[in-house]
Amino acid sequence: MDISTKKRRIALGCEGSANKLGIGVILHTGDPGSASSTSTVLSNVRHTFVSPPGTGFLPKDTAQHHRAFFVRLARRALAEAGVRVADIDCICYTRGPGMGAPLTSVAVAARTLALLWGKELVAVNHCVGHIEMGRAITGADHPVVLYVSGGNTQVIAYAEQRYRIFGETLDIAVGNCLDRFARALQISNDPAPGYNIEQLAKQGGRVLLDLPYAVKGMDCSFSGILTRAEELAAHMKAGGKGPDGEPFTAADLCFSLQETVFAMLVEITERAMAHVGSTQVLIVGGVGCNERLQEMMGAMAADRGGSVYATDERFCIDNGIMIAHAGLLAYETGFRTPIEESTCTQRFRTDEVLVKWRR
Structure with missing residues (x-):
């Protein structure tokens, strides 16, 4: 079905730009881009890599944490959302900004899900994800x-x-x-x-x-x-x-x-x-x-x-649902990320993103 006429759209979002691995599932209903369109958080799970006092979290250790926990968090997010793989329209992931190794580990995992499940990918700016989630939750x-x-x-x-x-x-x-x-x-x-x-x-x-x-x-x-x-x-x-x-x-x-x-x-x-x-x-x-x-x-x-x-x-700290929400907004405007372009970057400025869903 054409996305512009589909009344229910579901995205799975994957966030791992720093020490928090988050995976969330969101549902948009109504006409895409219309004032009547609503968003419903179906699941929002997260696991944090915690380093000892007096230390920071190193990129390689954080990336290893994300790889170790990704599959179990993805399974839990789907189970809590009560959706099947067939229900999902797109896989959204954080392209940047953030730490290189953790970003890469989650981008590879999201790309793998897209290939295994036959879903389209949407790369999301981390900062825009925060903004759109904040607007959706608060009504600002x-x-x-x-x-x-x-x-x-x-x-x-x-x-x-x-x-x-x-x-x-x-x-x-x-x-x-x-x-x-x-x-x-x-x-x-x-x-x-x-x-x-x-x-x-x-x-x-x-x-x-x-x-x-x-x-x-x-x-x-x-x-x-x-x-x-x-x-x-x-x-x-x-x-x-x-x-x-x-x-x-x-x-x-x-x-x-x-x-x-x-x-x-x-x-x-x-x-x-x-x-x-x-x-x-x-x-x-x-x-x-x-x-x-x-x-x-x-x-x-x-x-x-x-x-x-x-x-x-739940929403101000890095989470997967903000990536799912912002990614689905972009997806509804026709934005897609080809597999061969599904990269990540440590530097991705907020003002580089075309916010096509706002008029």
Whole structure:
């Protein structure tokens, strides 16, 4: 049946750009591209590679994890969705951006499923997947998007079938800054270093330590603040005092780091809102789960008569359903990825994607 007339369309999405392997199944019903079309999450399963405290996750180890768990997660996703292979219209996978070895392992697995099952492939931009999933879950129609994760920090707004980048990090991503700081304090990576920093920060606040605040136009820099935070962590371990002459704690450091980096993000997001005339902010990406970031962004948006939209950890953390959803949107417009072109790349900018499904 022609996809343009088919009333039920199902996609399986495969995500593995970092340390989370996610596979999800989504159902779209109604006329493709119409306002009446609806999306239903049928399954959304995930497994995370967790490295020891004080370490990061290496590409080769992460890729090995994804290869080891892919088949069992795919079986579980189909079982929970209650669909047969024959029901699936396309296989969607993350083309990039992300870590090379994990991306490759999942791309090969998705390509294998497409060949075994006789399905068409759809390569998806990871960042666009986050945005479209956030829009679908929250109902935000024309937001400024703050995309914050371990590998990406961007302020984005839609215009003329592209997601335009208004500002971004000049060096490391905000999530990478938090992850690397967690290593300096030997904070556990289970369930995620950023989450554990957030919980510690709630116990701090006695003192706001002075950290570099680096906003340059619409862009941010996080390498300097990370270096200073690591120096303060070493100073604290050596029994050093804070600016008031009193000892400071790991919780105080986590609080100070969060307050500073999130203030930077709020500033550039507010400037983008003013530029495009939007009253909506949509926060996506793993760092978007942080309640303090949502609170600070909400206060700014409220001052402008606007509102903040965010999702919970099922959808803000990397997952397969966001790849399935964005891939199916593209599939419904006629987009396909030939097997011989089903590659992946570590660098795939958000604004490279033609967003043909939005008018």
